[in-house]
Amino acid sequence: xxxxxxxxxxxxxxxxxxxxxxxxxxxxxxxxxxxxxxxxxxxxxxxxxxxxxxxxxxxxxxxxxxxxxxxxxxxxxxxxxxxxxxxxxxxxxxxxxxxxxxxxxxxxxxxxxxxxxxxxxxxxxxxxxxxxxxxxxxxxxxxxxxxxxxxxxxxxxxxxxxxxxxxxxxxxxxxxxxxxxxxxxxxxxxxxxxxxxxxxxxxxxxxxxxxxxxxxxxxxxxxxxxxxxxxxxxxxxxxxxxxxxxxxxxxxxxxxxxxxxxxxxxxxxxxxxxxxxxxxxxxxxxxxxxxxxxxxxxxxxxxxxxxxxxxxxxxxxxxxxxxxxxxxxxxxxxxxxxxxxxxxxxxxxxxxxxxxxxxxxxxxxxxxxxxxxxxxxxxxxxxxxxxxxxxxxxxxxxxxx
Amino acid sequence: xxxxxxxxxxxxxxxxxxxxxxxxxxxxxxxxxxxxxxxxxxxxxxxxxxxxxxxxxxxxxxxxxxxxxxxxxxxxxxxxxxxxxxxxxxxxxxxxxxxxxxxxxxxxxxxxxxxxxxxxxxxxxxxxxxxxxxxxxxxxxxxxxxxxxxxxxxxxxxxxxxxxxxxxxxxxxxxxxxxxxxxxxxxxxxxxxxxxxxxxxxxxxxxxxxxxxxxxxxxxxxxxxxxxxxxxxxxxxxxxxxxxxxxxxxxxxxxxxxxxxxxxxxx
Amino acid sequence: xxxxxxxxxxxxxxxxxxxxxxxxxxxxxxxxxxxxxxxxxxxxxxxxxxxxxxxxxxxxxxxxxxxxxxxxxxxxxxxxxxxxxxxxxxxxxxxxxxxxxxxxxxxxxxxxxxxxxxxxxxxxxxxxxxxxxxxxxxxxxxxxxxxxxxxxxxxxxxxxxxxxxxxxxxxxxxxxxxxxxxxxxxxxxxxxxxxxxxxxxxxxxxxxxxxxxxxxxxxxxxxxxxxxxxxxxxxxxxxxxxxxxxxxxxxxxxxxxxxxxxxxxxxxxxxxxxxxxxxxxxxxxxxxxxxx
Numbered sequence: 026x027x028x029x030x031x032x033x034x035x036x037x038x039x040x041x042x043x044x045x046x047x048x049x050x051x052x053x054x055x056x057x058x059x060x061x062x063x064x065x066x067x068x069x070x071x072x073x074x075x076x077x078x079x080x081x082x083x084x085x086x087x088x089x090x091x092x093x094x095x096x097x098x099x100x101x102x103x104x105x106x107x108x109x110x111x112x113x114x115x116x117x118x119x120x121x122x123x124x125x126x127x128x129x130x131x132x133x134x135x136x137x138x139x140x141x142x143x144x145x146x147x148x149x150x151x152x153x154x155x156x157x158x159x160x161x162x163x164x165x166x167x168x169x170x171x172x173x174x175x176x177x178x179x180x181x182x183x184x185x186x187x188x189x190x191x192x193x194x195x196x197x198x199x200x201x202x203x204x205x206x207x208x209x210x211x212x213x214x215x216x217x218x219x220x221x222x223x224x225x226x227x228x229x230x231x232x233x234x235x236x237x238x239x240x241x242x243x244x245x246x247x248x249x250x251x252x253x254x255x256x257x258x259x260x261x262x263x264x265x266x267x268x269x270x271x272x273x274x275x276x277x278x279x280x281x282x283x284x285x286x287x288x289x290x291x292x293x294x295x296x297x298x299x300x301x302x303x304x305x306x307x308x309x310x311x312x313x314x315x316x317x318x319x320x321x322x323x324x325x326x327x328x329x330x331x332x333x334x335x336x337x338x339x340x341x342x343x344x345x346x347x348x349x350x351x352x353x354x355x356x357x358x359x360x361x362x363x364x365x366x367x368x369x370x371x372x373x374x375x376x377x378x379x380x381x382x383x384x385x386x387x388x389x390x391x392x393x394x395x396x397x398x399x400x401x402x403x404x405x406x407x408x409x410x411x412x413x414x415x416x417x418x419x420x421x422x423x424x425x426x
Numbered sequence: 427x428x429x430x431x432x433x434x435x436x437x438x439x440x441x442x443x444x445x446x447x448x449x450x451x452x453x454x455x456x457x458x459x460x461x462x463x464x465x466x467x468x469x470x471x472x473x474x475x476x477x478x479x480x481x482x483x484x485x486x487x488x489x490x491x492x493x494x495x496x497x498x499x500x501x502x503x504x505x506x507x508x509x510x511x512x513x514x515x516x517x518x519x520x521x522x523x524x525x526x527x528x529x530x531x532x533x534x535x536x537x538x539x540x541x542x543x544x545x546x547x548x549x550x551x552x553x554x555x556x557x558x559x560x561x562x563x564x565x566x567x568x569x570x571x572x573x574x575x576x577x578x579x580x581x582x583x584x585x586x587x588x589x590x591x592x593x594x595x596x597x598x599x600x601x602x603x604x605x606x607x608x609x610x611x612x613x614x615x616x617x618x619x620x621x622x623x624x625x626x627x628x629x630x631x632x633x634x635x636x637x638x639x640x641x642x643x644x645x646x647x648x649x650x651x652x653x654x655x656x657x658x659x660x661x662x663x664x665x666x667x668x669x670x671x672x673x674x675x676x677x678x679x680x681x682x683x684x685x686x687x688x689x690x691x692x693x
Numbered sequence: 694x695x696x697x698x699x700x701x702x703x704x705x706x707x708x709x710x711x712x713x714x715x716x717x718x719x720x721x722x723x724x725x726x727x728x729x730x731x732x733x734x735x736x737x738x739x740x741x742x743x744x745x746x747x748x749x750x751x752x753x754x755x756x757x758x759x760x761x762x763x764x765x766x767x768x769x770x771x772x773x774x775x776x777x778x779x780x781x782x783x784x785x786x787x788x789x790x791x792x793x794x795x796x797x798x799x800x801x802x803x804x805x806x807x808x809x810x811x812x813x814x815x816x817x818x819x820x821x822x823x824x825x826x827x828x829x830x831x832x833x834x835x836x837x838x839x840x841x842x843x844x845x846x847x848x849x850x851x852x853x854x855x856x857x858x859x860x861x862x863x864x865x866x867x868x869x870x871x872x873x874x875x876x877x878x879x880x881x882x883x884x885x886x887x888x889x890x891x892x893x894x895x896x897x898x899x900x901x902x903x904x905x906x907x908x909x910x911x912x913x914x915x916x917x918x919x920x921x922x923x924x925x926x927x928x929x930x931x932x933x934x935x936x937x938x939x940x941x942x943x944x945x946x947x948x949x950x951x952x953x954x955x956x957x958x959x960x961x962x963x964x965x966x967x968x969x970x971x972x973x974x975x976x977x978x979x980x981x982x983x984x985x
Contacts (some may be wrong), residue, residue: 091653114485114641209917231737270936272690272853278654285464286832301654303466415954418947420766426766426939436795437901443792444811447867450826453836457829465829467836507719514716526716527982528973529723536969539942540734540962541727547737548730556877564730567727570719579876624816631942632926636950644718646930647821664822671817672705672810679810 068150069330070181078339079161081108084397085337088113088124089135090324092186092358098350106344125151129329134338135253137187139324140175146174147183152327155367160337162346162364169391170363174398176325184327185342188351191321191383191394192231193292193312195302197284198320206313208235210291212262221292224273226414226421227397228322231293232259232266234395238317239247248320250404256412256420262396263424272364279302283363285311288313296382298361314383318393323363355382451668458661465657476658477502483656486663489646496558496642499566499628502624505615507566508573516581533568541568542635549636556637564631564636569622576618579612584610613681620678627667643667738959749956757960760818764832767944774962776922777855780860782916785870785918788863789915793875794904796882809875812868820828824932827861853935861933862923869922870915877911878904913981920972924965941965 124262351362461471927942
């Protein structure tokens with residue numbers, strides 16, 4: 026089943042987060058070390074990953090986001106390895122999880138899962154540990170993406186990071202000759218009827234992120250871990266924003282159309298929308314990461330527990346991790362490679378793209394990106410007064426209805 | 427009968443309504459030639475490139491194929507089951523006839539999202555993997571009523587005396603069916619089948635819930651709209667489908683609507 | 694062979710047996726698949742999910758319905774959906790009646806065929822593509838505002854509003870109203886109108902007193918489609934709706950697809966089911982089922 030908000034980039038798909046709620050407890054434990062994990066380790070935790078890549082099996086069955094298995098890099102891979110790639114495009118994380126049930130059903134080898142699907146796949150026993158030592162480019166990955174909390178648990182890697190992206194502030198340059206430096210433009214009554222934000226409960230985290238800087242007295246440290254008071258403040262801010270919103274966009278093309286046709290002048294977006302609009306050139310737009318920082322998503326290639334072609338799967342992971350393919354996918358899709366060596370390749374493909382996508386960002390940059398995680402009742406400090414995702418959803422319905 | 431002014435007003439109304447119905451479709455045709463992949467007015471430029479890119483798009487072809495397969499299978503099933511139901515209900519009075527009649531109408535009367543959700547829950551409850559067959563089951567369920575209605579309406583307008591006469595003349599049940607009943611209802615069956623296929627071919631909501639990972643054409647279109655990278659391809663495909671169906675639709679209209687069956691009967 | 698003839702003869706003489714034999718396959722289909730699925734959905738509505746694991750908890754309760762009736766957001770959504778369904782139905786009936794009248798009673802046979810084909814044809818042009826085309830027409834720099842401005846009128850600015858949804862829904866479902874109204878009107882014998890005229894009725898009165906009552910089953914039948922289709926839609930609100938355009942369908946859809954909360958979605962889905970049940974009873978009185 027495809028989600029209405031199904032989209033290439035990660036976090037709108039994070040939808041079925043609630044399913045991962047229990048699982049994320051341990052993820053939190055893994056990141057903080059303080060929460061104390063009470064969950065059992067994933068069912069496949071003890072499965073030994075390959076120690077060497079053998080000969081390809083001649084085929085590879087992938088479940089992927091549309092555009093993630095493009096002929097631009099698929100054809101060469103097939104030629105080089107003899108692994109014939111069959112890709113099935115999924116419209117949502119749910120569909121991916123469904124397809125991957127029972128360890129990929131003995132049919133699927135890999136899935137290009139987003140953070141929201143990862144924990145469900147890991148704790149469902151549908152994916153197995155991978156050996157990063159077999160991926161030469163792994164050493165060149167941004168340190169954060171070598172073991173992000175959504176795909177690495179207790180030091181075990183359940184997949185190899187692929188690409189990521191921030192949620193940016195997109196604006197019309199004619200309306201805003203000076204680049205906005207704060208998210209306050211999307212909460213400013215002066216922009217009534219010109220604002221568009223994603224139709225997704227996780228938008229509450231964006232509001233919380235903004236409040237964490239503008240109202241320090243609330244004491245928001247993590248936009249995904251909100252106490253009732255902090256949560257109410259974020260919801261109140263979004264309710265104030267409601268009359269300013271032209272449309273809550275559900276599809277990437279919604280937002281593109283809104284900006285292209287002069288209905289929206291400012292809004293929360295992905296680099297994908299910016300790139301598409303800039304390439305078309307009808308309206309002058311630009312995006313920025315405001316001073317308060319931004320939320321973001323990360324995608325991972327994961328190996329099915331019952332993958333019939335594990336060697337081809339490793340060959341594929343190796344291939345898509347190389348700087349050139351990383352750069353190709355980043356540019357064709359409008360996201361950022363995890364391989365730091367991809368920058369030069371990106372510049373060769375499209376001058377200025379490395380900086381545009383922040384592929385050359387220093388490690389500190391990732392402190393400004395709050396990669397989404399499942400809001401659960403257990404806060405990072407071990408207390409249980411955080412608002413779980415189910416309430417985020419109810420609140421979102423009452424905001425937008 | 428009608429005054430000249432009334433007639434003129436009615437004609438004007440018909441023209442305006444046709445414009446209303448077809449203007450968006452003309453836009454679809456027009457924007458198949460759009461140089462940009464974003465739709466904006468006025469069109470920035472014209473190109474033919476989307477025709478070749480659509481033609482070479484394997485996903486489009488597979489989606490079209492799946493839609494045709496699912497649509498044809500559902501139509502055939504609906505023709506058999508719907509005709510059976512119509513014959514049974516026609517001129518038969520038995521307990522619960524109204525209930526049965528209502529039951530057949532239900533999938534069309536209830537919003538598609540309910541049919542879709544119910545079937546989705548039903549399939550997952552029974553451990554059925556979603557595939558082309560689950561799509562077919564969903565589509566058949568709401569297509570039966572279309573055939574049923576068409577055939578039943580025709581049966582109601584046909585005189586039973588013709589059939590009785592054939593039987594009196596010694597024709598057996600099969601002969602009567604072949605020589606009398608079938609010709610009488612054939613156009614209704616064709617029309618019902620066409621409408622059923624059209625409904626199936628363009629169905630989004632029930633399909634969303636009953637399709638596995640395979641895309642029917644509407645699901646592919648929704649995916650293309652979602653990303654917005656290949657919108658002109660959507661327009662190319664839709665234009666193609668309209669052009670291909672013009673002739674069958676006109677024929678079906680002749681067989682059923684334009685005419686006259688009611689007028690002949692009224693004579 | 695003789696046996697076969699005898700069975701045929703038996704079937705001919707015992708109509709109820711024939712009827713039931715014919716009825717069994719379609720009825721079995723409906724009971725085993727469709728009804729079973731609907732019942733399962735109804736049952737699910739009284740279950741709930743563990744908010745922690747989203748596993749369905751099979752404990753009977755009314756929590757879902759309580760949420761729906763106490764949370765003002767859901768009341769707003771239900772109200773908006775039903776109002777829109779009514780508005781669209783009335784609009785389509787008003788648009789369709791004169792058109793169907795023209796088709797059935799004024800146009801020549803040839804025109805009649807062409808008009809009928811013209812009404813059917815849009816059903817083949819993807820619903821999604823047609824809705825999307827309306828974005829191009831209604832948005833800020835769209836065809837509508839462009840046309841208005843080029844003749845010196847102020848822009849309409851109805852893009853991404855509930856007005857836009859009303860226009861698009863009325864457009865999309867119009868053929869579903871025209872076809873049954875036309876079919877019903879075509880069945881009105883001309884002699885009836887002549888009789889009315891003979892009795893001195895003015896043409897308008899004849900339309901009001903003779904044609905309208907006879908067309909009513911057609912309008913009722915068409916309204917089942919327009920009403921139900923609007924009631925269950927979630928795609929048009931996504932595409933052409935604005936802020937505050939959520940429909941019952943949108944909440945149901947995201948409850949299933951995003952929250953994985955099937956029981957709540959099922960409970961919410963019972964609202965349109967209940968509304969349609971009432972509606973169908975009313976429509977049946979008007980003879981809609983004979984005119985479908």
